[in-house]
Amino acid sequence: MTATTTLPAVAPAVRPRGRRHRLSSRETVGGWLLSAPYILLFLAAAAIPIVFAVWKSLQKPSTILRPQGGFGGLDAYKSAVTDYRFWDTFKNIGIVMAVWLPIMLIGVIGLALLIHASPGRFGSVMRFVYYIPGALSGIANFMLWVYLINPSISPISWLWTTLGETTIKDATNPFNVPFILAAMLFFQGVGTWVVIVNGGLNGLPEEVFEAGSLDGANAWQVAWHVKLPMIRPWIGYAALMNIAYGFQLFMEPYLLQQVSAGAMQTEYTPTQLTFAFAFTNRNLPAAAAMSVILLVVTLAIGVLTVFRSGLFGEKEAR
Amino acid sequence: MSTSRARTRLLTSGATAVVAVAALLLTGCSSSGGAASGSSSSSSSAGSTSAADTSGGGSGASGSGGGITVWVDAPRVPAVQAFEKAHPEIPVKMVQNDGTIGGQSTKQAFANFDAAGSGWPDAIFFTSNDDIAWATSSQSNYAANLSAVPELADVIKGYDPATISFCNIGGQIRCLRNDAAPDVFWYDAKFFKDNNYTVPKSWEDYFTLAIKIAKDHPGKISGFLGDAYAVNRYLQAANCPTNSPKSETEIVLNPQNPNCTKIGQLLDQAYQAKALSPLGVFDADAVKASANLVMTPGALWYGSYLLQATWKVPAGNWTASDPLTWDGKPSMGDEGGGLWGMSSHVTGKEKENTITFMKFVATDPAWQVDLSTGLPAYGPDQDPWLAKFGTDGYYSNLDQLKAAFKASLAAVAPYQYMLYDTGNIWTQTVPTTLTSGGTMSAALTKFFSTLTDQAKSIGYTISAG
Numbered sequence: 001m002t003a004t005t006t007l008p009a010v011a012p013a014v015r016p017r018g019r020r021h022r023l024s025s026r027e028t029v030g031g032w033l034l035s036a037p038y039i040l041l042f043l044a045a046a047a048i049p050i051v052f053a054v055w056k057s058l059q060k061p062s063t064i065l066r067p068q069g070g071f072g073g074l075d076a077y078k079s080a081v082t083d084y085r086f087w088d089t090f091k092n093i094g095i096v097m098a099v100w101l102p103i104m105l106i107g108v109i110g111l112a113l114l115i116h117a118s119p120g121r122f123g124s125v126m127r128f129v130y131y132i133p134g135a136l137s138g139i140a141n142f143m144l145w146v147y148l149i150n151p152s153i154s155p156i157s158w159l160w161t162t163l164g165e166t167t168i169k170d171a172t173n174p175f176n177v178p179f180i181l182a183a184m185l186f187f188q189g190v191g192t193w194v195v196i197v198n199g200g201l202n203g204l205p206e207e208v209f210e211a212g213s214l215d216g217a218n219a220w221q222v223a224w225h226v227k228l229p230m231i232r233p234w235i236g237y238a239a240l241m242n243i244a245y246g247f248q249l250f251m252e253p254y255l256l257q258q259v260s261a262g263a264m265q266t267e268y269t270p271t272q273l274t275f276a277f278a279f280t281n282r283n284l285p286a287a288a289a290m291s292v293i294l295l296v297v298t299l300a301i302g303v304l305t306v307f308r309s310g311l312f313g314e315k316e317a318r
Numbered sequence: 319m320s321t322s323r324a325r326t327r328l329l330t331s332g333a334t335a336v337v338a339v340a341a342l343l344l345t346g347c348s349s350s351g352g353a354a355s356g357s358s359s360s361s362s363s364a365g366s367t368s369a370a371d372t373s374g375g376g377s378g379a380s381g382s383g384g385g386i387t388v389w390v391d392a393p394r395v396p397a398v399q400a401f402e403k404a405h406p407e408i409p410v411k412m413v414q415n416d417g418t419i420g421g422q423s424t425k426q427a428f429a430n431f432d433a434a435g436s437g438w439p440d441a442i443f444f445t446s447n448d449d450i451a452w453a454t455s456s457q458s459n460y461a462a463n464l465s466a467v468p469e470l471a472d473v474i475k476g477y478d479p480a481t482i483s484f485c486n487i488g489g490q491i492r493c494l495r496n497d498a499a500p501d502v503f504w505y506d507a508k509f510f511k512d513n514n515y516t517v518p519k520s521w522e523d524y525f526t527l528a529i530k531i532a533k534d535h536p537g538k539i540s541g542f543l544g545d546a547y548a549v550n551r552y553l554q555a556a557n558c559p560t561n562s563p564k565s566e567t568e569i570v571l572n573p574q575n576p577n578c579t580k581i582g583q584l585l586d587q588a589y590q591a592k593a594l595s596p597l598g599v600f601d602a603d604a605v606k607a608s609a610n611l612v613m614t615p616g617a618l619w620y621g622s623y624l625l626q627a628t629w630k631v632p633a634g635n636w637t638a639s640d641p642l643t644w645d646g647k648p649s650m651g652d653e654g655g656g657l658w659g660m661s662s663h664v665t666g667k668e669k670e671n672t673i674t675f676m677k678f679v680a681t682d683p684a685w686q687v688d689l690s691t692g693l694p695a696y697g698p699d700q701d702p703w704l705a706k707f708g709t710d711g712y713y714s715n716l717d718q719l720k721a722a723f724k725a726s727l728a729a730v731a732p733y734q735y736m737l738y739d740t741g742n743i744w745t746q747t748v749p750t751t752l753t754s755g756g757t758m759s760a761a762l763t764k765f766f767s768t769l770t771d772q773a774k775s776i777g778y779t780i781s782a783g
């Protein structure tokens with residue numbers, strides 16, 4: 001076993017750490033040219049909207065009943081944070097993520113390792129099978145869930161009956177909703193992420209696994225001690241993207257609210273509350289403040305994830 | 319590695335990480351946002367433009383030959399088609415919007431139109447009656463003051479003032495009502511006759527009988543509590559103020575109001591006796607539950623839409639009787655009955671054509687009598703509509719039922735639509751509390767506290783009476 005534990009040192013984030021040299025002007029122009037489309041998109045879709053949101057969030061909070069304008073300092077943040085739904089939305093999303101993220105990450109990593117350990121036809125068939133639920137587009141996937149969660153027509157009605165739920169209103173009670181959302185998100189996303197992480201595994205050099213087996217590691221040990229540490233950046237990427245998606249959850253609870261005959265809260269997640277600020281209250285500064293708060297929260301979690309997982313190279317991150 | 323170099327490198331990679339994370343997060347954001355807006359237009363059927371892509375299609379382009387843009391929900395499509403047939407000279411662009419009651423997409427679109435200063439449709443059938451509140455707010459001011467339109471003066475005179483009261487905002491008529499939807503008292507006449515029950519006359523009688531029936535015939539129910547209209551069915555009828563403006567920014571809201579505590583108590587006792595179901599009338603599950611329904615207060619459209627078409631209750635059993643009394647006076651709720659609004663931004667030839675459209679959909683028998691499923695709100699159309707109603711022999715005692723319809727029109731208790739969605743708050747609090755084992759009084763406490771929070775969030779000042 002001692003041999004295998006030393007292995008990771010050879011492998012991860014094999015990034016040439018060559019000498020810094022001055023770039024020629026042609027290289028510089030080429031570099032800018034190649035990144036120009038990205039920079040343009042980043043400006044249009046990220047930087048400018050963020051600056052606008054920050055500016056808007058510093059205006060006086062107004063509502064459809066009490067329109068007002070002008071600089072308001074942090075008043076819009078105050079009106080967002082003191083709203084009666086503010087903490088509930090973060091609590092809701094927190095519960096959903098506490099249920100969903102561990103299942104998601106364990107599921108993705110476990111299935112990807114299983115597929116990678118069973119090469120050949122069976123492995124690729126399974127990879128395709130796992131991908132199917134994710135390939136269904138959002139709305140089609142959602143219609144499927146409408147059937148699954150309605151006890152009177154669900155193919156898993158035995159499960160609902162066991163839980164004592166007989167109507168869709170029972171099934172979508174506040175206790176069940178985080179689990180329903182977690183299940184929806186899991187089946188929707190797991191296939192795509194298995195394919196991505198599996199891609200990461202395929203990119204690893206065979207020789208390392210061979211060396212592990214020669215040193216006496218069985219398939220389980222190779223997976224746990226060799227493959228897993230080597231795909232840490234991919235896991236970090238999966239965690240990051242899923243956290244980002246989780247904080248921005250909108251469509252799933254929005255549609256669930258409509259099919260649950262209104263039993264679910266209309267403002268279940270922070271983005272739904274943002275939507276209500278903007279379009280029900282017409283309090284755009286508060287909506288902007290909500291998006292800035294969300295940006296800061298997700299950015300903080302994102303940066304933490306990046307550093308913890310070594311997404312941009314283990315050595316540099318430490 | 320020297321510490322300064324290490325620090326520079328850390329900073330660089332940190333900055334890269336921040337930018338990359340921001341980009342990733344925003345990618346996630348745009349994809350989920352796109353999916354959401356896709357959902358709102360998904361209900362539009364082929365052949366009509368979806369609400370999402372009509373920017374610039376509205377009155378922004380005035381003076382361009384008089385074509386008009388109208389937004390309707392699915393059941394109102396025949397009204398537009400009938401108009402096109404009657405007025406082939408007026409080009410109509412019809413947009414079918416999301417008809418979900420309490421749906422958010424219309425509200426969202428109009429917030430954007432108001433901000434952009436263009437894009438509004440020339441006329442609209444409001445998805446939810448609550449929409450009239452934002453459409454007439456001073457910030458939006460979308461719905462035109464129809465009292466100031468001379469061509470519509472006769473039309474407005476044709477409405478009973480009680481029927482058009484939802485459109486009467488501070489003395490100005492800001493919309494035209496499509497259909498009247500007052501509650502009557504529906505009951506299974508065969509069941510009543512077989513068991514020798516007397517039809518209740520007052521709300522107290524109704525609740526007493528409901529509890530008795532639940533005891534005599536376990537499983538039989540006398541009403542539904544879980545839909546948005548339950549607020550109107552019970553609280554409005556009992557004159558418990560949930561939607562009572564004092565001014566544009568001040569409302570009356572007080573759970574301790576004697577009417578509120580009294581109706582709360584009656585509902586609590588009946589629910590405890592298992593006489594009322596926590597389901598809502600539109601729930602898919604209500605179809606099964608309706609087999610045990612023996613009576614309920616409900617809008618006059620319950621007959622054709624719920625009993626006959628949705629619940630498929632056997633023919634020949636049900637009828638309706640006169641409004642129940644509260645404190646000795648006939649007092650009932652009102653469930654829906656849609657509203658037509660005209661844009662205040664439309665001008666010139668388009669305005670003329672939009673007025674023609676408004677007049678047609680509100681009054682013309684080709685729509686109101688021949689096609690509309692609800693009792694016309696416009697007085698002169700009511701008798702011809704009633705003459706055609708129930709000729710298939712579905713109802714028991716048709717004459718009594720028609721008399722009840724007419725009597726109910728004047729019995730509707732006062733109610734104004736507000737910027738908060740009372741029905742939506744009801745469905746989020748009451749049925750949820752009931753299905754998780756709570757009592758009706760706990761459910762009502764939660765309903766009132768959420769309603770108060772929501773009203774404050776929008777900016778209302780609340781007074782107790």
